[in-house]
Amino acid sequence: MIHYKYTFYLCTFHSFLVERADPSKVTSKTSLSSDPSTIKSNSSFSTLTLPSIKDRSEFPTPRTEGEILSSSNLKAFSFNDLKNATKNFRPDSVLGEGGFGHVYKGWIDEHTLAPSKPGSGMVVAVKKLKPEGFQGHKEWLTEVNYLGQLHHNNLVKLIGYCSDGDNRLLVYEFMPKGSLENHLFRRGADPLSWAIRLKVAIGAARGLSFLHDAENQVIYRDFKASNILLDSEFNAKLSDFGLAKAGPTGDKTHVSTQVMGTHGYAAPEYIATGRLSAKADVYSFGVVLLELLTGRWVLDKSKPGKEQNLVDWAKPHLGDKRRLYRVMDTKLGGQYPKKSAHAVANIALKCICNDAKMRPRISEVLEELEQLQDPKNNMASPQVDIRRTSDSFPKSPMRIQPSPRRSLGEASPLPAYRTAKVH
Ligand SMILES: Nc1ncnc2c1ncn2[C@@H]1O[C@H](COP(=O)(O)OP(=O)(O)OP(=O)(O)O)[C@@H](O)[C@H]1O
Numbered sequence: 001m002i003h004y005k006y007t008f009y010l011c012t013f014h015s016f017l018v019e020r021a022d023p024s025k026v027t028s029k030t031s032l033s034s035d036p037s038t039i040k041s042n043s044s045f046s047t048l049t050l051p052s053i054k055d056r057s058e059f060p061t062p063r064t065e066g067e068i069l070s071s072s073n074l075k076a077f078s079f080n081d082l083k084n085a086t087k088n089f090r091p092d093s094v095l096g097e098g099g100f101g102h103v104y105k106g107w108i109d110e111h112t113l114a115p116s117k118p119g120s121g122m123v124v125a126v127k128k129l130k131p132e133g134f135q136g137h138k139e140w141l142t143e144v145n146y147l148g149q150l151h152h153n154n155l156v157k158l159i160g161y162c163s164d165g166d167n168r169l170l171v172y173e174f175m176p177k178g179s180l181e182n183h184l185f186r187r188g189a190d191p192l193s194w195a196i197r198l199k200v201a202i203g204a205a206r207g208l209s210f211l212h213d214a215e216n217q218v219i220y221r222d223f224k225a226s227n228i229l230l231d232s233e234f235n236a237k238l239s240d241f242g243l244a245k246a247g248p249t250g251d252k253t254h255v256s257t258q259v260m261g262t263h264g265y266a267a268p269e270y271i272a273t274g275r276l277s278a279k280a281d282v283y284s285f286g287v288v289l290l291e292l293l294t295g296r297w298v299l300d301k302s303k304p305g306k307e308q309n310l311v312d313w314a315k316p317h318l319g320d321k322r323r324l325y326r327v328m329d330t331k332l333g334g335q336y337p338k339k340s341a342h343a344v345a346n347i348a349l350k351c352i353c354n355d356a357k358m359r360p361r362i363s364e365v366l367e368e369l370e371q372l373q374d375p376k377n378n379m380a381s382p383q384v385d386i387r388r389t390s391d392s393f394p395k396s397p398m399r400i401q402p403s404p405r406r407s408l409g410e411a412s413p414l415p416a417y418r419t420a421k422v423h
């Protein structure tokens with residue numbers, strides 16, 4: 001069964017949906033939000049003002065595009081550099097495709113960062129944005145702004161960028177095991193063991209905790225399986241900071257902003273009101289925990305009606321020890337510690353609570369997950385061998401299907417459904 005991937009923009013609070021990849025629609029977008037990012041147009045060099053997370057004042061200081069690019073320690077690549085690094089963006093270098101374009105494997109010299117011969121030097125992942133107008137550029141710049149300043153073991157490392165004519169690219173450290181999404185859902189992928197699932201959840205929670213507990217809080221806004229990348233040891237790193245947003249300051253509980261994110265992962269109160277808090281990320285984290293437990297996509301139109309929405313389907317089983325096995329991923333073959341699985345299910349249940357205030361902080365979630373990793377807590381459990389499972393994965397990262405994208409309003413036969421981006 002082919003799984004198609006859709007990406008959308010939900011431009012306003014009122015479900016005005018626009019296809020992300022369609023420049024005519026994207027550029028005509030108007031925002032009803034109180035987003036502090038402002039746009040000043042000028043002749044050739046657009047100036048976006050984005051909050052600086054370095055700034056320690058109560059209100060983040062807007063930074064211009066020139067300031068963001070010049071202040072970062074990132075390498076500025078020319079388009080030609082990246083053409084050479086990726087064998088001219090050859091199709092056989094493609095690592096994957098997202099809403100903004102293709103991601104290619106490339107090689108650069110590890111000292112000079114100059115493009116090197118394929119197969120020599122350091123491997124990198126090069127994301128090449130489709131030329132698509134303002135929104136793509138804005139997210140590109142937001143990503144440079146945040147990843148240029150934030151450094152943590154559980155965030156993917158941004159090495160450089162390219163802003164050459166209309167070309168916008170990003171150069172990241174290469175993550176050999178690709179995305180969590182590919183491991184969980186790609187047909188033919190070896191199943192992930194329980195121990196690895198827990199390890200991935202902990203790594204991702206560490207990344208989110210780092211963002212939420214930063215002096216100037218960052219709300220990630222796009223937490224989902226495809227944005228969790230894995231290194232050769234299955235250490236998880238968050239990628240894609242194009243939607244990241246400065247959290248509320250002072251005694252404010254939320255920021256009011258345009259609704260953006262991905263259908264299924266986005267928190268209900270945020271979709272309904274545009275009020276964004278770190279608890280929206282916690283909701284998305286709960287959804288990913290559910291995907292790890294069940295091996296099912298958050299929204300899957302290939303499933304019978306009541307099972308299409310993972311949250312609705314799984315929720316009634318999560319708090320009940322005797323019923324939990326009904327939603328557990330059959331690919332685990334029953335090889336998981338029951339106590340631990342039950343604890344994870346309970347954490348997920350708390351994270352997806354409709355009342356944002358009742359959701360735990362991600363640091364609390366992290367603490368609980370770390371305790372489960374402690375071997376003392378898995379005494380009565382079947383043995384799970386991480387090495388055996390990880391070794392059975394192919395060495396090269398996996399590709400995903402090319403993804404047609406349509407707006408939600410477009411009438412078409414529904415293929416098996418993956419996730420739709422809410423922008
Ligand atoms: N640094 C990286 N190293 C290895 N593979 C990567 C890297 N970054 C991205 N990929 C691969 O490229 C794929 C596409 O990534 P991309 O972030 O463009 O889209 P996505 O997250 O799948 O979707 P969306 O556009 O909705 O965010 C990923 O799923 C992953 O397989």
Ligand SMILES: [Mg+2]
Pocket residue numbers: 098226227239240
């Ligand atoms: Mg991504």
